[in-house]
Amino acid sequence: MKKNIFYLSVLLFFTFIFTIFYLGLDKSNFYKPKEVKNKNLEEFTSTELFSNKQLSSKYIIENNNFTLINIWSSWCAPCRSEHAILMNLSKKTDLNIIGLNYKDKKNNAIKFLDELGNPYSKNLIDADGTISISLGAYGVPESFLLNNKSIVIRKYIGPLTSDNISEIIKIIQ
Amino acid sequence: MISSHIGYYSLLLGFIISVSLLFYSIFYLKKNSQKINQNIFSLLFLQFFIVVISFLSLVYSFIISDFSNETVYNNSHSTKPLFYKITGTWGNHEGSLLLWLLVLTLFIFLFIIFSKKQPVKYRLLSIFFQQIIISGFFLFLLLTSNPFNFLFPIPNEGLGLNPILQDPALAIHPPILYLGYVGSSIIFSASLASLIQNNINKLWATHIKKWIQIAWFFLTIGILLGSIWAYYELGWGGFWFWDPVENVSLMPWLCLTALFHTVIVLEKRNLLKSWTLILSIATFTFSMIGTFLVRSGILNSVHTFANDPERGVFILIFLFSLIFLSIILFFIYQVKESNTEKNFFLISKETSILINNWFMMYFLSVVLIGTTYPIFLEVITNEKISIGPPFFNKLMVPFLILFLIFMALGSNLKWIKDNYKNIKYSKIVLFFICILISFYIVKKTSSDVLFTSVLGAAALYLLFVNIREFLSKNNNISQTISHFGFSLFVLSILLNSLFSDEFSANMKLGQELVHKKEQIKFSKIKSIDKENYKSIIANFEIKDDEKNITSLYPEIRIYNQPNILTSEADIKTTIFLDKFIVINLIKGEEIFNVRYQTKPFMIWIWISVCLISIGGILGVLKKN
Amino acid sequence: MIRIVKYILLISFFILSFQKLSIANNISSEVDKISKNLRCLICQGQSVYDSQSDFALSMKILISKKIKEGKSEKQIYEYLKNQYGEWIVYDPEFNRKNLILWIFPLILFIFGGLLIYRKVFIN
Structure with missing residues (x-):
């Protein structure tokens, strides 16, 4: 009897492991950070691309109801395709769009904006990529929608889609 | 085109043979025949031969770059050197599974040839169980991972093999690793057979020991090759990353090492029967678990195969069928332990082997839970965590100290019962000397001095004990070499991690930097066009304080197909230390990121693993 | 007697071989140590230390900045966990x-x- 119970529990144990492994197959093995809503954006200061002035993030954000920070770079292909959408957004609304120029060369960045238009009200330089990291981003492009208290309302990883844009418009109105 | 047909139909035929062997073996078992029928021999040979044909036709498709074959298209390119076209055959999921089958069929064929002294029923049962595994893998290949799928229209060019796999060490790593990893299947089949036959005794132990030693030897060398490859190709000077792929090769190794020791107890004392069987079954089960974890894509690893959930489900069901089958057989056929089971004495060789097993199982459980816990956590709580080197180090290293001490004290004890008096005072004195030496070496480092000193002392002690053993007259040469190798292994890793030094900077051509006592000069750069890549070779001159100049030539390769950049480190190895340099391009600039490392005793890590495995293989060659 | 001489030779061989080695302890080795315990989000099989992705390179610069600010190793891990989740560290709590x-x-x-x-x- 004792023996039977022992073998039965061994079988049950392995059935449990089987179930876990089976369920585990459905999970993605790629990690994406959870989107923590209503998190405070860390403050930073950086140089403006055109004016070469030092600007603090707090100053830019608190003077507007909503701010969209967009991390971009001239060498990043998805940013190129995203750019038209941003141009559109800046024409349609008076949303304060801030560019964060990620690991770029100044000349290339200016050339890129000359060529494709400038949707940004300000463009801050993130030459070594550390500002983006401190914001919790991990690639280009990535965008953060903030209210005037520097709180992240939405975070978009990868290029913005037209669905994202309509969501943004809905929020800011 | 034709070769794919040949390969595919060979596989089908091989599967049919496998099924017929299953029936044949049952048929002859019932007939109680005194000899193994010639038909079975012929079928086993035919099966092996056919898998060879199938394998060769895949190799041939790779050689002639037959892109009508999907596997070739996905993993090869016409400009690739011939050598890597051939080795590319097993550098992918489908081809490597064909290699699995090849090893599975090879081992059962050899097993039947070399087990003529064993009972007929036992051999038939071994064939039966091995054919269950073989037919499972045939099905797996045919249903989910056919290496001979056709593509139409036929592409002009293949996608190419990942450049980091185009490497001599990695080319021979899979075949050797599989000889151990898959070779353990024969231990699995044979132990289930002996369980049913109830012939678990000294004779059986002597016979199965050789197979354990062979599988263990190849597994050890296979892991070593993978590590060496990671050292110069993948890592920035690291050689073991606790990556899932590495962990799944370590698990069967730990299990097999425990078995390696336990089977000696069975051979000499006819003890620990069911434990030996459990370990035999567990070893191959861990190989299968590893295959599942790596091939299903359930875990994220540096080198993943193309993932397909369907494959995962298949291996999972197959794996658990084998586990359940073993449990049920254990339930039906009880193992009868011998009467001498009660004669276990504290100071004896068998107890020290039990202690070895105790630690091996502990290390195994650490690796197992460290590898699979993220799966459990994600399924149950939907959270993801990473488990890496700090976890393994924290749980393994403290126990390693005890393990080393037990190893030094236990391995030369006598069977049945030894005496306290044989533990001489000189040993205690020796241990204190070891602590002093170790403390002297460690005290300059910034690490936890007490802990590291004790670890170093334990390893040193084992080293000295084995040297002394080596000098004594009646020693067990294979054991001494292996254990000596192990102490050297721990010592070199310890010293390596304590004294490794790294310097990294961005440098321009012509620039010279000083790091500690060395001057590092970026003196030259040139670019060369090779068959399937363009190579940028830099030249660095390292001048030490005695004005000795070492020239190092790290390289960046820009492969054309697929378009991937790789950094090839240049390593100058001397008996004391490796000088390791690697460069990286910095986007859009003329400067390179340079990493220069000095890694002491690197070569001793490789040498010690070789010693460990040589010790193991000596046991096979030794006549009883 | 011969055995003792052998031991002494062996021991001195060992000790002598350490004269050439020395130990580094500066910011860059501190960054290496920390980045080895962090997992890269871009190439997820690798540590930040091993990876050459833009993310990993920037991360290393950020770590050295934090060290210069006087943050301890533990504080840096906490900070990054807060940003990217527990997944980023290789050392589970x-x-x-x-x-x-x-x-x-x-x-x-x-x-x-x-x-x-x-x-x-x-x-």
């Missing part, structure tokens, strides 16, 4: 959620010890 992970091997070890004890002493 010892908490309720990970309890089984940490104690399972230890329980097994104790259990194994008891089995051996029973085998040797009880019979």
Whole structure:
């Protein structure tokens, strides 16, 4: 009897492991950070691309109801395709769009904006990529929608889609 | 085109043979025949031969770059050197599974040839169980991972093999690793057979020991090759990353090492029967678990195969069928332990082997839970965590100290019962000397001095004990070499991690930097066009304080197909230390990121693993 | 006697070989140490230390900045966990959620010890 119970529990144990492994197959093995809503954006200061002035993030954000920070770079292909959408957004609304120029060369960045238009009200330089990291981003492009208290309302990883844009418009109105 | 047909139909035929062997073996078992029928021999040979044909036709498709074959298209390119076209055959999921089958069929064929002294029923049962595994893998290949799928229209060019796999060490790593990893299947089949036959005794132990030693030897060398490859190709000077792929090769190794020791107890004392069987079954089960974890894509690893959930489900069901089958057989056929089971004495060789097993199982459980816990956590709580080197180090290293001490004290004890008096005072004195030496070496480092000193002392002690053993007259040469190798292994890793030094900077051509006592000069750069890549070779001159100049030539390769950049480190190895340099391009600039490392005793890590495995293989060659 | 000489030779060989080695302890080695314990989000099989992705390179610069600010190793891990989740560190916390992970091997070890004890002493 004792023996039977022992073998039965061994079988049950392995059935449990089987179930876990089976369920585990459905999970993605790629990690994406959870989107923590209503998190405070860390403050930073950086140089403006055109004016070469030092600007603090707090100053830019608190003077507007909503701010969209967009991390971009001239060498990043998805940013190129995203750019038209941003141009559109800046024409349609008076949303304060801030560019964060990620690991770029100044000349290339200016050339890129000359060529494709400038949707940004300000463009801050993130030459070594550390500002983006401190914001919790991990690639280009990535965008953060903030209210005037520097709180992240939405975070978009990868290029913005037209669905994202309509969501943004809905929020800011 | 034709070769794919040949390969595919060979596989089908091989599967049919496998099924017929299953029936044949049952048929002859019932007939109680005194000899193994010639038909079975012929079928086993035919099966092996056919898998060879199938394998060769895949190799041939790779050689002639037959892109009508999907596997070739996905993993090869016409400009690739011939050598890597051939080795590319097993550098992918489908081809490597064909290699699995090849090893599975090879081992059962050899097993039947070399087990003529064993009972007929036992051999038939071994064939039966091995054919269950073989037919499972045939099905797996045919249903989910056919290496001979056709593509139409036929592409002009293949996608190419990942450049980091185009490497001599990695080319021979899979075949050797599989000889151990898959070779353990024969231990699995044979132990289930002996369980049913109830012939678990000294004779059986002597016979199965050789197979354990062979599988263990190849597994050890296979892991070593993978590590060496990671050292110069993948890592920035690291050689073991606790990556899932590495962990799944370590698990069967730990299990097999425990078995390696336990089977000696069975051979000499006819003890620990069911434990030996459990370990035999567990070893191959861990190989299968590893295959599942790596091939299903359930875990994220540096080198993943193309993932397909369907494959995962298949291996999972197959794996658990084998586990359940073993449990049920254990339930039906009880193992009868011998009467001498009660004669276990504290100071004896068998107890020290039990202690070895105790630690091996502990290390195994650490690796197992460290590898699979993220799966459990994600399924149950939907959270993801990473488990890496700090976890393994924290749980393994403290126990390693005890393990080393037990190893030094236990391995030369006598069977049945030894005496306290044989533990001489000189040993205690020796241990204190070891602590002093170790403390002297460690005290300059910034690490936890007490802990590291004790670890170093334990390893040193084992080293000295084995040297002394080596000098004594009646020693067990294979054991001494292996254990000596192990102490050297721990010592070199310890010293390596304590004294490794790294310097990294961005440098321009012509620039010279000083790091500690060395001057590092970026003196030259040139670019060369090779068959399937363009190579940028830099030249660095390292001048030490005695004005000795070492020239190092790290390289960046820009492969054309697929378009991937790789950094090839240049390593100058001397008996004391490796000088390791690697460069990286910095986007859009003329400067390179340079990493220069000095890694002491690197070569001793490789040498010690070789010693460990040589010790193991000596046991096979030794006549009883 | 010869044996003792052999030992002495061996020991001195060992000690002598350490004269050439020395130990680094500066910011860059501190960054290496920390980045080895962080997992890269871009190439997820690798550590930040091993990876050459833009993310990893920037991360290393950020770490060195934090060290210069006077942050301790632990504070840096906490900071990054807060940004990217617990996943980013290779060293899982010892908490309720990970309890089984940490104690399972230890329980097994104790259990194994008891089995051996029973085998040797009880019979």
